[in-house]
Amino acid sequence: MGFFHQPVLLEEVLSYLSCQPEGVYIDCTLGGAGHAEAILDQTSPAGSLLGIDQDETALLAAAKRLKPYGDRVQLVQGNFRWVDELWRASGLVAPKGILFDLGVSSPQLDEIERGFSYREDAPLDMRMDRRQQETAADLVNTLPEAKLARIISKYGEERWAARIAKFIVNRRRQQPINTTEELVDVIKAAIPAGARRRGPHPARRTFQALRIAVNDELEALREGLAAAKEILAPGGRICVISFHSLEDRIVKHTFRSWARENGFTVLTKKPVVPASKEADENPRARSAKLRAIMRSA
Structure with a gap:
């Protein structure tokens, strides 16, 4: 099965990440690397990307797709709840942006033997x-x-x-x-x-x-956000795309609590949702909600 990734809310993610030409970025849910590829294009020629995924099939497909970017890319199999440890092992400088695109991907649903789908x-x-x-x-x-x-x-x-x-x-x-x-x-x-x-x-x-x-998705999300907060560079941004209310609630309350501590600014007062054109073209996008936060410079 091909692991093609049609990235959700791509333009909005790129806008809120505000990619810097020489910055380090972490895609915590690499999937088929649709978001990662766009981030690498935005940060050309010197930006670096650390791609993380639990799914070996996704990583193999992403490695093939991102091969033209050479040593600007590091890929690792792991859970984003340990993004801080995975980043330290990479040897990269503090990330300017960290992306979480949550939930199960379309290729995982399509790979029948994985048992994610109730339709097969x-x-x-x-x-x-x-x-x-x-x-x-x-x-x-x-x-x-x-x-x-x-x-x-x-x-x-x-x-x-x-x-x-x-x-x-x-x-x-x-x-x-x-x-x-x-x-x-x-x-x-x-x-x-x-x-x-x-x-x-x-x-x-x-x-x-x-x-x-x-x-253990919800606890992994809580731990992953806390770990991302610890390693984010000054002026850096975290973007999270969620697909159901349980995830979105965690992200909303986490970001609000960070903003109350000072040092962080919530960039999305309300979640950003796909335009009707994207929702029509990509049914998976219909329930997507994007929230973003920035660390003070």
Whole structure:
């Protein structure tokens, strides 16, 4: 599968990063390197980029795409929660800009065997970093009912969480739930017919919740933002693109707390959202929200 990355809010990201010709920039969620390539073009000829991703497939595709930029690029497999350690290991000077583009990428959804999508049958995996041991199937088949319900409610904002957890536990007593299709069937059985007919796909919220739990996404975001704050150069900027309210809430409150401490200025009083043209051309962009903050010079 090709790991092509159609970057979301690209012009807006470049504007808020305010790329400097000799600056160091960190793309914490490299993906297919769409944002990274544009940043390198903006910082030509002497700017440097550190690209981080958990996903080995993404890194291999990005390395190929960014090969023309030579030693201006360093790529590393890792979790952005440790961006400070990964940056120190790079030997680069303090970054002028740090980008987080959160959530699951379109190529990961399209790579059926990864188990991120509720629309295709696949092993119930959902690991962004396949070096990690625990999968979504492990959670679904081993967690106590109450903990499953909390995860689905908290991370999926699913009103039927308790009922879904109960149905999951009842089904796994008969046989393990090992595939996405098996889980979708359980969720559909748990949600009343009237509720299933309204709104998005009935499995969407539960799949989001399990993905967040498997990859510890929200805690990783909190830690990653704190780590980015510590290493950002004076006058440097942090941009975050989020795709659901849980992420956006964390970013909003984190940036507000930094601004109250002084030394930081929030650049986006309200989140920046895609223009209608981009939302029409790239469905993934529709729920995107960009927030940006700047450290005082």
